[in-house]
Structure formats: C-alpha cells, structure tokens
Amino acid sequence: MHCPFDALLKSIAHHGDLVRRRFGYVIESHSYKRRESVKGHVEALTRHICAQAPSGDPVEDGLRELISEGHLTRYGQLMEYVHHHPRIERTIGMFHKYGRQLPNNRREELSVLEGMFVPLNVLDWIMERAVHQYEFWLRVSDFPINASVWSSHPMDRPQTADLLNMIAMAIRVVTTCYSVPPPPTDERMALYIFLTPFGKRLDGGNRDDQFHRVLKSKFESMPEAPAVIAAGYNTSKISRTISIDNVNSALYYSGQRKYITIWRREELAKVLIHELMHHFQLEKVQIDNLVEAFRLNCSKTVFCSFSNEFVTEVQTWYLYLVYRQAVTPRNAPGLELVVRSEQEHCLKKISQILAYNGLTSLSQFWNNANPRYTINCNCSVVYYYILKGLFVQDIDETVLGLMLPRASPSDRNSIYRHISRMSRKYASAIKRGIRLWDGNGDARFTMMGT
16 A cells, blocks of 8 residues: 655655765865955944935834934844834835945845845844855856855865855755756856854844834834734734744845845755755745635735745755755664654744744634734745645645655645645644743744754
8 A cells, every 4th residue: 555654755765865876066166255344234224224314105214213212222123123014025125225325345245135035133244244255166967056155254174065065965956856957058056155143043032022012103103004904913912023033044036147145054955955946946836825825814914925935845845855865874764753853843833933922722823813813924934834834744645746856746725625634633732832832942943853
C-alpha cells in the first residue's frame, strides 16, 4: 500500500543524494574593498523629513507631529511608529523616497535595499557597520553567479568557503530538483548578501506603554481611521504588531534588473532557496487571497494579498529538507526524525504567534470576525508560519502534489480542504502549545527548526 509519508522520505533521500553527487562550483574571480561607514543614516532621514513643509500626507505629517510634540525622542520609538503603522508600506516607502535625496556614498547598498520589507534597524546597521564588501564571480554548474557580500568584520578563508558552499549548495538544490535549464546567455544571477546579526524574534521586548497609548490615539484619529479599522487593524493590540522586524529576511526584485537581496545571516540557505523559487518562477499554483478564503482574523494590510507566499514556502520546506540531507553525512540516521521535528516546530510557531497576540485557541483566529482576537501582522506571517505549518502536518497526496518537484499539484479546493482539516485535527495540540508558551521562553522565530 502506498504511504505518502514514506514517499516523501524517499524523495528527500533521493534528491539529497543526487545533489550531493553533482555538487561543485568554480570561483572565477573575486575582489574586496573597504567601504566608508555612514553613521546615523535613519536619524538623518528623520531630520530631513521633519524639515520639509507639510505635504498633506497623513503618514508624513503624523510623523512630524509626533516629533514636534516630543513623543519621538528615541530611535526605537521611530521604529515603533514605522512598523506599527497600519500603512506600513507607506511609512517604509517614505524613508526610501527621502533617502535618495540625502548625500550618500553608499548608494549601491541602498539601491538593493529599497522596498517595504527591510527593517530600519537593518538599514542603519548596514550603513554604519557593513564596511567590508566582497565580490565573488562563481559558476555553479552552468549557472553564472555574481555574489556581493557585506560584513562588519573581515572574513577569513574558512568563513568564506563555508559561505560559498552554502550559496552553491542552495542553488544546486533548486536547479537539480526542478531540472532548471541554465540561462541561454551568460547573464549572471545577482545576489546581495548582508551578514547582519539580527535574527527573527517574537518577544515583547521593552514595551513603552505610554508611547503605545499615544500611537493608538494617533492611529485611531487618522483621516482614514474608519477604513483602517474596517480592514481589521486592532489598535488595542498596538504593542503586539508582528512586522518585518520579526519575520522578513530577503526580497526578490523582478524588474528589468533582477536580483536577490538577503539581510539576515540567520537561515541564509533556507531564505536563499525561497528567493530562488521566485527567481526561477517555480511556484506550482496560483492561490487566491487565503485570508479572505478562510475568513482569517488578521489585519488586512497590503501583505495579505501575497497569498502565493504560502505556495512558495511549502515548496521551500521540502527543498530545505533536501538541502539538509545533501549536507548531512551519508551514514547519519534520522531523516524521519528530522521531518517529524520540523512538523512539530511548525505547530510550536503557530502556538507562539497566537499566544503572543493573547489568543487562547486557533478557533479564535479561524473564521472569526471579533476584533478582540485580531492578529496585527504587517508582514506575511500568516502564510509563512500558520497556513504552511498546518498544511505540512499530515502528508497525503494533496501535500505531495504541491511539495514534490515532479508531482502534479492538486486543485486549489483540495488544498483549501486539507488546510481546514488540519486546523480541526491539530486544534488541541496548538491549544496546549499556547498554554506552554508564557512569553518568557525561547523567542526565536526561525521558520525551520533544524
């Protein structure tokens, strides 16, 4: 009798061995230069914005008002305003718009860090600390790669070798598993990697209750407040917004100049695999707005339209297990244990998200319109953690269809039904996990557990 879980293990082992046998890369050339440090970049942006005349934009004018009233006196409070704002895409965009007007000798870095996904603390750290730039021209099989790497410290030879091995192995996993043909020309894939120390975390930190009361009042009095509240933004949970500070690690830019930018050292291989899926356009199905499909009780920010991140992340989950198998010694036991551990890790993260937002069960998040239980998420946390985490719990033909590279994906309704079944089946386990997570334990928020 065919067992889907055994089929998953067999496929991971097969692809892992295949990648291991074919692995190799060539360094065609490399270079190094030291860049000048730019201190206080984000603070300079703030001063520049506040020096402008009122624009009529409530996001910009609201920032100026908070500063003039003496509320934004610390860098951390600026971060809170930007990343808790219901219109985070506009607050981040505001900083990038004005950043291009400042004199700056680090425009190369800024040009690949634009967008609403890069946290301001990361941007500031890169401007001030990432002064060592390495350029590597690689060839992984027939794929030419240009990898630009920024670090706060010089990299020695073993560190460089480990990094290049990781990059090449991630590329090899994706191109081998999906039989990706090499580019028809010698156009190089562009990677920009910033080795920052910021890990993904979900904890309370040092909460400033007085400041959050001010923010709550400001957000509720915005001219567009009725539309914001109707969209599900729960201002009572202003201190618990999950944003790009907690989750996002990279972006893929698909314009005329295509590139991948990664700004966390943490989970670098897994993140690169995810972005390579976008680069090679390997998402197997197009999914409609899952937040609306399941009536999920979360804030309807711009990120909620990125439903296909769920598909990409499910495929990445499988490919990372292949990557892990490929870099693990042949005689190492425990592939089944690793997969089970990753499934358990997914449930723990779901419990952590719900507990962080004061929810006591999955049902409060699922099919529920009560704003008391709304999760404020100015990022794609619903797709990366909750829906993916539920989907991978029981391996059946629907899961294999979406996960295995050469399998035909099931229709969207089958995918929806599987997620719904998992939400019912694992509700009790998630509820136990919520009770166990007290907010003072392990706050790491990695997408993979191993």
